[in-house]
Amino acid sequence: MGSLPAFSIHLPPHPASSSSGDPKPAESIDESTLLNLFKAQQGHLNYFFQHLDLSQTLAFTKALLRFSSLGGTVFFTGVGKSGFVAHKISQTLVSLGTRSAFLSPVDALHGDIGILTDRDVLVLFSKSGNTEELLRLVPCARAKGAFLISVTSAGESLLKGSCDLNVCLPLERELCPFDLAPVTSTAIQMVFGDTVAIALMEAKNLSKEAYAANHPAGKIGKSLIFKVKDIMKKQQELPVCREGDLIMEQLVELTSKGCGCLLVIDEAYHLIGTFTDGDLRRTLKASGEGIFKLTVGEMCNRNPRTTRPETMAVEAMRKMESPPSPVQFLPVIIEENVLIGIVTLHGLVAAGL
Numbered sequence: 312m313g314s315l316p317a318f319s320i321h322l323p324p325h326p327a328s329s330s331s332g333d334p335k336p337a338e339s340i341d342e343s344t345l346l347n348l349f350k351a352q353q354g355h356l357n358y359f360f361q362h363l364d365l366s367q368t369l370a371f372t373k374a375l376l377r378f379s380s381l382g383g384t385v386f387f388t389g390v391g392k393s394g395f396v397a398h399k400i401s402q403t404l405v406s407l408g409t410r411s412a413f414l415s416p417v418d419a420l421h422g423d424i425g426i427l428t429d430r431d432v433l434v435l436f437s438k439s440g441n442t443e444e445l446l447r448l449v450p451c452a453r454a455k456g457a458f459l460i461s462v463t464s465a466g467e468s469l470l471k472g473s474c475d476l477n478v479c480l481p482l483e484r485e486l487c488p489f490d491l492a493p494v495t496s497t498a499i500q501m502v503f504g505d506t507v508a509i510a511l512m513e514a515k516n517l518s519k520e521a522y523a524a525n526h527p528a529g530k531i532g533k534s535l536i537f538k539v540k541d542i543m544k545k546q547q548e549l550p551v552c553r554e555g556d557l558i559m560e561q562l563v564e565l566t567s568k569g570c571g572c573l574l575v576i577d578e579a580y581h582l583i584g585t586f587t588d589g590d591l592r593r594t595l596k597a598s599g600e601g602i603f604k605l606t607v608g609e610m611c612n613r614n615p616r617t618t619r620p621e622t623m624a625v626e627a628m629r630k631m632e633s634p635p636s637p638v639q640f641l642p643v644i645i646e647e648n649v650l651i652g653i654v655t656l657h658g659l660v661a662a663g664l
Contacts, residue, residue, distance in 0.1 A: 348486065352495060355483045359499040362481035371460060371478045372507050374432060375409070376514055378458060383430035385411040386457070388419070390444050392493045393436040393500060400504030406525050407512040416444040420451065429456025437461065438482070438496045440468020449473045462503070464496055478503075534664060539627050540620035542662050543643050543652035544570070551576050551650070554583050554608025558594065561607060565591065570655055571639050575611045582642055582650040584611035617642045618654065628659050 375385050385404060389397035397413060404411035414423060414433065427433065433452050435445050440463035449470070452459060459474040464482035471477040480503055485495045523536050550568035552561045554575050565573050565588060573586040586607050594610050595602050618627045618641040631638050643652035 352486050352498070355486060355495045356498065356502070358483040359481050359502070363503075364479060367476075367478045368503070368507070370476060371462075372510050372514075374458065374460060374476060375434075375507070376511055378430065378432040379409050379411075379511070381430055383410070383428070383432060384426075385409060386414045386427065386431055386433045387411065387436065388414045388416050388433060388445065388448065389436035390416060390442050392497045393438060393442075396497050396500045396504065397434070397436040399501065400508065403505055403508045404511065406522075407508055408515060408517050408521060408525065409508070409511055416448045419448055420444075424448075424451050424455060427452055427455040427457045432458040432460060434460045434462060435470060435474065436500055437468075437470055438464045438493060440465040440470040442470070445470060446473070462500070464499075534623070534625040537624040537662060537664065538620065539618050539622045539624055539641075539643055539654050540652070542624050542658050543620070543654040544568075544658070545643075545652040549574055549650070549653055552586075552607055553577070554606060554611065556607050557603070558586070558591065558605050558607055558610065559603050561586075562591075569657075570653055572653075573607060573611070574642055574650055574653060575607055576650055580650050581648050582615075582617070582644055583608065584613040585615040585640075585642065586611040587639075615642060617644050619643065620645065620651065624654070624659060624662065624664055627654050628656070628664055631656055631659075 379385055385401070387397035387401040388394070394413075394415075401411040401413045412426075414426070419427075435448070437445055440461060446469055449459060450473075458476075460476045460478065461468070461470040461474040462478045462480060463470060464480045465471070466479065471479075480496075480499050482496050482499065484490050485492055487494060520536075523534075548568060550564050550570050550572060551574045552564055554577070561573055565571075565586070571588050575583040575586060577583060590610060590612070594605065598605060616630060616638055618630060620643055627641055631641060639657070640653055640655045642650055643654055645651055
């Protein structure tokens with residue numbers, strides 16, 4: 312067998328030096344340059360706010376409200392960066408209670424346009440208003456009977472002339488030094504779309520509870536949805552005892568249920584008081600061996616903080632943390648002081664509150 316052919320690896324020159332051996336200037340930026348860029352972008356955004364046609368914006372908002380109120384869907388579409396913005400605005404509308412979806416212009420021409428009906432509105436985002444993929448989509452969407460709205464930054468465009476309604480987003484120029492990279496145009500698209508989304512939210516009188524129902528996994532949603540009864544421990548999970556029970560005989564119950572306390576009840580499950588692991592330490596320090604003869608009822612707190620099952624969980628947490636000193640749990644009672652559960656700080660935190 313012959314020997315393997317020799318080979319060599321050629322590495323590129325170090326970034327700090329050129330092929331001629333001369334040092335290459337290091338890339339850098341200073342605070343002044345960065346500040347000037349932010350100020351320039353602020354100026355471009357101010358131009359948008361100062362020149363936005365509110366009559367066009369109102370017509371746009373009313374159209375979305377009308378079609379969504381009639382059971383239609385507000386579809387958004389766009390290509391490239393405008394497509395990303397269109398998708399985000401659609402998701403914002405969904406989270407605020409408006410039926411919406413993003414329709415890819417390419418996929419639409421390969422079957423997805425079947426989802427469009429004459430009850431829907433299609434919003435086409437395009438900086439130039441001459442995006443080829445959107446222009447190809449327009450006659451197909453019109454054939455489905457959808458109401459078409461173009462959102463562009465060009466005074467005149469092919470897209471504007473072929474849609475039922477057009478909104479012009481005033482664009483002074485892109486922040487990019489070449490006036491090419493879509494950074495200012497996408498910023499004003501986002502501001503425009505999200506502001507209209509909030510306008511629709513207010514027009515529909517979306518309640519805080521309805522908003523929370525659309526965000527059940529988030530902290531805001533949980534704070535507005537979860538009640539004490541949804542999180543509390545109950546029945547066999549409760550660390551209960553009677554007031555005549557000796558403290559030392561209830562240590563297993565005190566420690567095994569993970570609540571850090573005993574709930575003292577009578578035969579009818581009326582709450583008499585609470586006895587915590589902190590109470591145990593204080594009693595042991597004060598009584599020494601005398602603790603073996605003490606009953607839970609003698610040392611329990613007969614005026615504990617309590618809560619109700621219908622109380623919002625976030626309110627229960629505030630009650631635990633309120634002065635004069637925070638507590639780690641709240642017994643849950645109903646009429647006549649009957650114990651039905653316990654909510655703990657650990658349980659609230661575990662639930663995402």
